[in-house]
Amino acid sequence: ATLHRLWPEIEKVVKQEVAMAKLGVGESGTGWQLFAEDGEMRMYRREEEVDGMVVDPLKAVHVVKGITGRELCHYFFNPQYRYDWETTLEHMNVLETISEDTLIFHQTHKRIWPASQRDVVFWSHLRRLPNDQDRDGPDIWTVVNNSTEHPDHPANAGKCVRIFLTVCLLCQTRVDPPKAGAPVSRDDITCKITYCSVVNPGGWAPASVLRAVYKREYPKFLKRFTAYVKNQTKDKPIMY
Numbered sequence: 001a002t003l004h005r006l007w008p009e010i011e012k013v014v015k016q017e018v019a020m021a022k023l024g025v026g027e028s029g030t031g032w033q034l035f036a037e038d039g040e041m042r043m044y045r046r047e048e049e050v051d052g053m054v055v056d057p058l059k060a061v062h063v064v065k066g067i068t069g070r071e072l073c074h075y076f077f078n079p080q081y082r083y084d085w086e087t088t089l090e091h092m093n094v095l096e097t098i099s100e101d102t103l104i105f106h107q108t109h110k111r112i113w114p115a116s117q118r119d120v121v122f123w124s125h126l127r128r129l130p131n132d133q134d135r136d137g138p139d140i141w142t143v144v145n146n147s148t149e150h151p152d153h154p155a156n157a158g159k160c161v162r163i164f165l166t167v168c169l170l171c172q173t174r175v176d177p178p179k180a181g182a183p184v185s186r187d188d189i190t191c192k193i194t195y196c197s198v199v200n201p202g203g204w205a206p207a208s209v210l211r212a213v214y215k216r217e218y219p220k221f222l223k224r225f226t227a228y229v230k231n232q233t234k235d236k237p238i239m240y
Ligand SMILES: O=S(=O)(CCO)c1ccc(-c2ccc(C3CCCC3)c([C@@H]3C[C@@H]3c3ccccn3)c2)cc1
Pocket: 086, 088, 089, 107, 109, 112, 115, 118, 120, 145, 163, 165, 167, 197, 199, 201, 205, 213, 214, 217, 218, 221
């Protein structure tokens, strides 16, 4: 993958997105407004428009017990599970396998009335990062998805409006030491999740409709995805 034309961009965007994801909502200046809460999950957005289009950056933080960051990123990155948890997905196709941890996807998403149907082309990169807080703690895992172009799917050539997105799923795992001599079980594991996304809808869509869609879909997505991973891993050995 070091030789691929996208490699410099992937390195740059991954570093930027991980640094942003690590910033708390307080530290990254004012402007983050809490818009959804559910148990440990907190969803924030900033209201931003580009050329009159809603591109509200989203930052969600969540804490889940019983799964590791590597497991969350494994089920988020790998295409074979995506239809199980991504409810707004209509079609997904892997256009290019750059390496085992770097893929290029084309996806069409279900039409959200009255907006026209959208599609997206993005590279997706899975990365293990050293745990900078606790050197002998579990590593940090991340998946970064970033829009890119691909000759087989020129933007706005078909029926779909091309959207542009940057997404970062950052997962930090903590293992609480079990009683002396006992093996680590899933009850001793906690994962802190930060999910950041900026979606540019590509073509005009009513701000009120988009904000209603984001308000409905993002909490649903994070709850459904984390529940899916807990269910998939509950009887499997722990992947760190
Ligand atoms: O994290 S990912 O990379 C996971 C891989 O699938 C990803 C997440 C979200 C999207 C996405 C694409 C289009 C749209 C809208 C925009 C205008 C009309 C369709 C939405 C709306 C926001 C709603 C939404 C939010 C969360 C999850 C799914 N749907 C989201 C795509 C990829």
